Amino acid sequence: MTFNLNKHLKTSAAAIALATGMLLPTAGTAAEVTLKSTDGTINVSGEFIELKDDTYVIRTALGDLRIAASSMICEGAACPSFDDISADVTIVGSEAIGQGMMPLLMTGFAASLDADAEITNASAGETLATLIDDGGFGDEIGAYLVSATSDDDAFQSLLGRSAQIGMSSRRITQDEARALRADGAGSMVSPNQERILAVDSMVVVTHPSNPVQELTKDQLGRIFAGQLTNWSELGGPDRDINVITRPTDSASYDFFMTYLYGEERPDFLPQGISADDQDLSNVIYNDRNAIGYLGYAFQRGTKPMTLVNECGIATIPDAFSAKTEEYTLNRRMYLYNRSDNLDASSQAFLDFAVSPEADGVIGKSGFIDLSILRRGQDASDTRRVSLTEEAARYDAGFEGEVMQEMLGEMDSNDRLSTTFRFRTGSSRIDERGRLDMARLVEYLQDVPAGTKVTFVGFTDDVGAFEANRRLANERASAVRDLIIEAAGSQLNNVELETAGYGEVAPSACNVSDRGRSINRRVEVWISTTIES
Numbered sequence: 261m262t263f264n265l266n267k268h269l270k271t272s273a274a275a276i277a278l279a280t281g282m283l284l285p286t287a288g289t290a291a292e293v294t295l296k297s298t299d300g301t302i303n304v305s306g307e308f309i310e311l312k313d314d315t316y317v318i319r320t321a322l323g324d325l326r327i328a329a330s331s332m333i334c335e336g337a338a339c340p341s342f343d344d345i346s347a348d349v350t351i352v353g354s355e356a357i358g359q360g361m362m363p364l365l366m367t368g369f370a371a372s373l374d375a376d377a378e379i380t381n382a383s384a385g386e387t388l389a390t391l392i393d394d395g396g397f398g399d400e401i402g403a404y405l406v407s408a409t410s411d412d413d414a415f416q417s418l419l420g421r422s423a424q425i426g427m428s429s430r431r432i433t434q435d436e437a438r439a440l441r442a443d444g445a446g447s448m449v450s451p452n453q454e455r456i457l458a459v460d461s462m463v464v465v466t467h468p469s470n471p472v473q474e475l476t477k478d479q480l481g482r483i484f485a486g487q488l489t490n491w492s493e494l495g496g497p498d499r500d501i502n503v504i505t506r507p508t509d510s511a512s513y514d515f516f517m518t519y520l521y522g523e524e525r526p527d528f529l530p531q532g533i534s535a536d537d538q539d540l541s542n543v544i545y546n547d548r549n550a551i552g553y554l555g556y557a558f559q560r561g562t563k564p565m566t567l568v569n570e571c572g573i574a575t576i577p578d579a580f581s582a583k584t585e586e587y588t589l590n591r592r593m594y595l596y597n598r599s600d601n602l603d604a605s606s607q608a609f610l611d612f613a614v615s616p617e618a619d620g621v622i623g624k625s626g627f628i629d630l631s632i633l634r635r636g637q638d639a640s641d642t643r644r645v646s647l648t649e650e651a652a653r654y655d656a657g658f659e660g661e662v663m664q665e666m667l668g669e670m671d672s673n674d675r676l677s678t679t680f681r682f683r684t685g686s687s688r689i690d691e692r693g694r695l696d697m698a699r700l701v702e703y704l705q706d707v708p709a710g711t712k713v714t715f716v717g718f719t720d721d722v723g724a725f726e727a728n729r730r731l732a733n734e735r736a737s738a739v740r741d742l743i744i745e746a747a748g749s750q751l752n753n754v755e756l757e758t759a760g761y762g763e764v765a766p767s768a769c770n771v772s773d774r775g776r777s778i779n780r781r782v783e784v785w786i787s788t789t790i791e792s
Contacts (some may be wrong), residue, residue, distance in 0.1 A: 291338045292305060292306065292307055293305065293306070293307075293308040293318060293334050293336035293339050294334070294336055295316055295318065295327055295332040295333070295335075297332055302332075304318070304320070304325065304327075305320075306318035306319050306325065307319040307320075307338075308334075308339065311329060311340045311380070314328065314329045314378055314380050315327065315328055315329060316328075316329050316334065329379070329380045333381045333385075334381065341386060346403075347388070347403045347404060348402045348404065348603075349402070349404045349424050349425065349603075349605050349609065350405045350407070350417075350424055350425075351404060351405065351406045351425040352406075352407045352409060352413050352414055352417040352418075352422070352425075352427070353407075353408075353409065353410070353411060353413055353414025353415075353427030354408065354411050354429045354593070355408045355409065355410065355510075355511075355536065356429050356460065356512070356555050356593070357408070357428075357429065357457065358385065358406050358409070358427055359387075359408045360537075360555065360557050360558070360627065361557075361593075361622060361625045362406045362408070363389070363406075364621045365613060365618065365621055366379065366389035366391075366404060367389075368617070368620065369391075369608075369609055369612045369613070369618075370389070370391045370392075372612055372617055373391065373393075373401070373608075374395060375392055375395065375398075375401060376395055376396030377391055377392075378390040378391075378396075385407060385409055386406070386407055386408075387405075387406040387408070388403065389404040389405075389406070390403050390404075391404070402605050404605075404609065407423075410509075410510075410511060411427075411429055411430050413426075414426030414596060415428070415432060415439075418445065418596060418597070418598055419436075419443055419445075424597060424601060424602065424603070424606040425595055425596070425597050425606055425609070425610065426595070427457075427593075427594070428593075428594045428595075428596065429511050429512075429515070429592075429593055430511065430515070430592075430594075432448050432449065432454070432594075432596060436448070440598065444600050446598065446599030448596060449691065450599075451691070451694055452599065453596060453597055454594060454691060455594065455595045455596075455614045455695075456592050456593070456594060456614070456691065457593045457594060457595050457613055457622070458592075458593045458622050458627045458628055458629055458630065459582050459585065459590060459627075459628045460557070460582070460591050460592075460593055460627055461555075461556040461577045461587050461590050462512065462515060462516055462554070462556075462591065463553065463554060463555070463556055463559055463564045463565075463577045464551065464552075464553050464564070464577075465544055465552060465554060465559060465562035465563060465564055466551050466562065466563050466565060467544060467547060467549070467562070468545070468561060469548050470491070470496060470563055471495070471496055471497070472496040473565070473566060474565060474566035474568055474574060475566075476567075476568045476569075477567065477569055477570055477588075478570075479494060480520060483501060483503060483551060484505070484520060484526070484530075485521075486503075486526070486528040488501065489501055491549070499548070499549045500549055502531040502532065502547055502549045502550040502551070503530040503531050503532075504530060504531065504533070504534055504540055504543055504544060504550050504551065505530045505534075505552060505553070506533065506534060506540065506553075507535065512537070512555070515589075515591060516553050519589060531550075534552070537554040537555045537558035538558055540552050540553075541554055541558045541559065541562055545561050556627065556628060557625060557626025558626065565577075567587075567589065569588055569768065569769050569775075570769050570771065571766070571768075571769040571770075573646070573766065573767070574642065575587045575588045579633065580633050580635050583628060583630070583678075583679075584679045584783075585679065585692070586679075586767040588768075593627065595610060595613060614630075614695065616631065616699065619631045630695065630696070631699070632676050632677055632700065632703045633676070633677040634674050634675070634677075635674060635675055635677070636674050636675075637671075637673060637674060637675055638670075641670070643765060644667065644670055647663060647666065647667060647765050648667060650663060650764075651667065658725065658726065662729065662761055662762065663765075665761075666761045666764060666765065669714070669759065669785070672787050673714060673786060673787045674786050674787065675783060675784070675785055675786075676700075676703075676783075676784040676785070678696050678700050678703075679696075679782070679783055679784070680696065680781065681782075682780050689739070689742070697742060697743060698746065700743065700784065701743065701750060704747070704754050705750055707753075707754060707788065708753075708788055709753040710788060711753070711754050711755070711787070711788045712754075712755040712757060712786070712787050713756050713784060713785070713786050714756075714757045714758065714759055714786075714787075715736040715739045715743075715756070715757070715758050715782050715783075715784060715785075716736060716758075716759045716760070716761065716782065716784070716785050717731070717733055717734070717758070717760040717761070717762075717781075717782050718760075718762065718763070718765065718766075718767075718779060718780070718782070719732050719735075719762050719763050719780055720766075720770050720775075720776035720780055721763040721766070721770045721779075722770070722776065725762060725763065726762075729760050729761065730760070731760075732760030733759070734760075735760075735780075735782055736758040736760050736782050737758050740756050740758050744756065759785075763779070766779045767779055767781070
């Protein structure tokens with residue numbers, strides 16, 4: 261529940277004024293600011309006095325309040341800015357990454373250096389992290405200025421050389437990459453310039469009391485087009501549907517609307533527009549009729565919805581499906597840099613941000629890190645249930661035998677969240693796969709002797725069934741060979757095998773390029789034999 265301190269202050273101030281005849285300051289004066297906590301629980305307004313010793317001082321009707329700048333975001337014309345600050349590293353781009361993840365990531369980065377990070381939030385979207393050596397008792401060793409604006413700004417700032425690092429919740433476009441290359445920035449999609457920081461799911465949420473559990477893509481599209489207007493049409497209560505969305509110029513809006521409609525957006529005015537995910541989460545938690553979409557990190561007390569795609573495949577917005585990138589509304593979070601202005605301070609932060617050491621703070625910030633999860637494939641597994649139903653429709657034949665073979669192997673194997681995919685028309689794994697390979701080798705070094713790892717290949721449904729199964733086996737073997745090459749002698753106690761099931765058990769619809777790319781995958785299955 262959000263505690264609106266500002267509402268309490270105004271009520272109390274009115275009582276004081278009535279008793280004493282005091283005149284209250286006029287609301288909305290030039291010096292008035294609003295401080296909002298980064299977790300959305302506090303919202304307080306008053307006259308800005310100063311920012312001193314990483315503490316905001318604002319004057320209210322009840323007196324001067326002092327609030328730690330590290331936990332608050334300041335909004336208003338009187339808020340201080342960092343225009344005059346000479347930072348060692350400037351980081352610009354995605355609002356979701358900049359506000360939702362960077363403060364904690366900077367704290368973790370400082371700890372990795374045995375330093376302390378003094379975090380100051382100034383005007384909305386600006387954060388200054390000052391790193392102090394020797395756990396905060398030594399000298400300043402670096403200042404990192406984070407400006408959370410938009411994905412587009414990430415690449416514009418890199419092109420203008422006003423930032424060393426760009427944050428983006430989408431991959432760089434070909435036009436942006438070409439413009440930067442022409443400016444001498446190098447290849448923006450090389451491993452040294454494009455880094456996957458985390459993954460994020462766009463979650464459709466409702467009020468926690470809403471009994472509707474899942475929505476099809478068609479139903480969701482009709483809701484956000486104003487064609488479905490009452491929850492009773494979806495099996496819920498007889499109440500109007502209040503649609504809450506993000507501003508049309510936000511990356512979240514574009515991502516969500518592209519998923520639903522492509523470029524043909526409906527002409528529909530929603531009941532509410534929220535400036536950010538934090539505000540949207542609060543609105544929906546307090547409105548039993550509302551529906552909206554937000555980042556995985558901002559769900560809080562709202563209710564996430566299971567989404568069913570055009571082929572009837574249900575996807576749940578949990579961490580495992582996000583890590584496998586099989587959840588319908590999944591996206592990668594990136595950090596980018598030029599090759600011609602990368603200094604030691606920037607390089608040190610980038611190295612930390614994509615290391616296993618950063619997983620804890622990324623997870624703590626509510627995003628989904630790239631660590632490996634292990635999940636069983638027993639009778640409760642939704643994919644197993646679906647495959648069992650599908651296999652029952654094949655009384656005989658090669659396809660049915662392959663499905664039964666896969667079900668048999670699922671009995672004795674868990675699945676790791678590591679999933680390798682291939683670039684379109686290529687046998688090379690994509691940019692995420694390069695990072696996952698190193699993580700998998702490290703993970704397998706710690707498994708007990710007697711562990712068997714099976715690389716399991718799948719394809720889309722283009723082509724003959726038997727040919728697809730052969731292709732699936734070939735890709736599984738290719739990934740196994742890459743792992744062996746990367747690991748050297750580090751995995752001598754692990755048995756590595758391959759299998760291929762072709763087009764069975766799709767994770768997405770094969771009707772689009774994106775769906776087919778999701779289905780062209782190599783999964784990692786694992787089993788451990790405990791010797792008596």
